[in-house]
Structures are given as structure tokens and as C-alpha cells.
Amino acid sequence: MNSGGGVKTHRDIYDVVSIILEGEVETLGKKATPYDVIFYATGKPHSIYNRGNNAAREVAFEFHTNKVSLIIRIPYLLSYYFHKLIKLKFWKSKLKKILRF
Numbered sequence: 001m002n003s004g005g006g007v008k009t010h011r012d013i014y015d016v017v018s019i020i021l022e023g024e025v026e027t028l029g030k031k032a033t034p035y036d037v038i039f040y041a042t043g044k045p046h047s048i049y050n051r052g053n054n055a056a057r058e059v060a061f062e063f064h065t066n067k068v069s070l071i072i073r074i075p076y077l078l079s080y081y082f083h084k085l086i087k088l089k090f091w092k093s094k095l096k097k098i099l100r101f
């Protein structure tokens with residue numbers, strides 16, 4: 001991730017663990033530096049931005065789940081897709097992809 005770059009606020013439908021390898025990032029309202037471990041719970045809004053002057057690197061582990069576990073996460077999934085449904089930008093990008101074919 002280049003200096004000043006990042007990923008804006010979003011939600012994932014699975015747990016994610018991120019380990020910062022290099023640089024300085026801001027996520028969940030805090031600064032994270034190399035070897036910090038960050039846990040993003042399913043459905044929890046989060047973003048990450050490189051606030052340092054140099055490139056930042058991370059390794060992320062996404063804990064995709066099986067169908068039984070998905071049932072437990074239905075509230076999170078409904079929230080996730082509801083947020084997608086009300087985002088005009090999401091539908092614009094989908095429409096652009098469809099029109100390209």
C-alpha cells in the first residue's frame with residue numbers, strides 16, 4: 001500500500017486477521033506498526049490507510065467459513081448485503097460491468 005493509500009470503510013462476511021509487516025497504518029482508530037496483529041470481526045466496519053511516508057505491507061488471513069457457520073452469521077450477512085443494496089456506487093459499477101458485455 002503506497003503512502004496515503006488505503007481501503008475505505010467496508011464490511012467483510014468473514015473474520016480477518018491482519019499482520020502489519022512494514023510501514024505505519026491507521027485502522028480502527030489506532031496506529032499500527034510492524035508486527036501488530038489486527039482482528040476484524042465478521043460484519044464489523046473497518047478501513048485501513050497508510051499514514052506513513054513509505055509503503056506499508058501487511059499479510060491478511062481471511063477466515064472463510066462453512067455453511068453451518070454461515071447460519072450463525074445471518075445477521076451480519078443481512079447487514080452486509082443491506083449496505084451493498086443502498087450504495088449507489090456499487091450498483092453503478094455492476095451496471096458498467098453488465099453493459100461492457
Ligand SMILES: [Fe+2]
Pocket residue numbers: 010011012016040046
Ligand atoms: Fe476488510
